[in-house]
Amino acid sequence: MSTGTLSLTLRDSSTMLRRNLRHATRNPSTLLGSVVMPCVLMLLFVFAFGGTMGNGLGGAVQGVDYVDYLAPGIFMLALTVGATGTSIAVAVDMTRGVINRFRTMDIARSSVLTGHVIGSVVQSMVSMVLVIGIALAVGFRPSAGVVGWLAAFGLMALVSFALTWMAVGFGLLAKTVDSASNLPMILQILPFLSSTFVPAESMAPGLRWFSEHEPFTPITDTLRNLLLDRPVGSDWIVGVAWCLGIALVGYLWSRRLYRRDPRHT
Template identity: 45%
Template sequence: MTHAVADAMTMISRSVRLARRNVDTLFVSLLLPLLMMALFVYVFGGAIDTGTEYVNYVVPGILLLTTGYGAASTAMAVADDMNSGMIDRLRSLPIHSFAVLTGHVVASVARNATSTAIVIVASLAMGFRPSGGLLDWLGTIGLLLLYVVALSWLAAALGVIAKSVESASALSFIMLFLPYLSSAFVRPESMPAWLRPISEHQPITPVIETVRSLLIGTPLGDNGRLALAWCSGLLLFSIVLATSLYRRRTGK
């Protein structure tokens, strides 16, 4: 157990250093969510009626969109390791298989925490006025952390099966696209009848609605329970999937 923890810490340190050195990817993961928020708040916000100030409505969705960009970077980083010969070198060393993927996931969580903090600060400058108290913010942070970890493990699984960095980027597209079909940017009631059920019954929507309820006081309903169930289920599924695929591909 001690050896596995030491291996994980070593791979975490490596992944964090690689993330810092990959300036272009880091820059995009930090800048793109800010550009998206500015686009929706200042360009589209005036034309979208959500029954409240649009900046208050859209920030929770932008926070989840931010994690999607960070997870896509994780998939590409894992794919690069899998296809560049790095894993072949590690196979000759007594390193626990779980440690390699753990390093990428923890680096993803750290990167997402940074980008999320930047987005929150920028949103306050754009007029976001949350009404939640300390416990509401702690609940929001806890839920976002659970969601980020689950999504990062799923991204790691996609990176393992990808045959190149480019294909990893393509495979992770669903994580970037799914929030657009949720309640992130518009109310589901405003969508066409055939699209509304997709928006209302997908995993992203209850997470967004729970964050929205905690921060700006909208009705919670069953969203909190559904959000925890979706995130916990996705986390368990993604860990099992990522580790089993990694062992099958590497033989460790």
């Protein structure tokens, strides 16, 4: 890619990013939705089930209060909920003729998807600040320093980036906007089967094996250890590898669907 082409692609991607962020400010329900459900679950598990679950696991989980154990997993869940909004936004563009109008313009084709992805990551980070604030209000007490917080936000941004590319693929695959809201449900289910609510070693054998080998357990454990200022071990390597793999698969899948979609011909 020449310097001129790269410059034009960056310019067009920036334009699409501003478009998507402007849409987000006009439709705050998407951002609100990515905050409400995770916070409701956090309140439910902290105040309704937290005592019982904590006592069942010895009064604390892995040596910390249950709310401190739970919160990082809820943050991961919030990122998966946010990805659904991206899937819907892409499906809207695909089904309402917006893409056809873009094709008549002299813009880089890749900028359309890039704008959706970067815009979604920005929105996800904003929602994470809100969710973290609510977690602090209900008793979450992280002990991470500045470096730990920076690493934690970097990890959450990477997770959001990976999930967003998968969500873009679901949005391109969907035939209707309604189906685009249902297809990403698999992303929301995985955190429930990870170490979000209880350690994997406390689960039944079959579920324990799945939890130990699915992506959200090492990612959540890494985030938890970063925020609680504990050794992360090798979990971060596995977690980052999962993120990069998911992002690559999502990108290649989305690009293929985008190029093959009959609505682009």
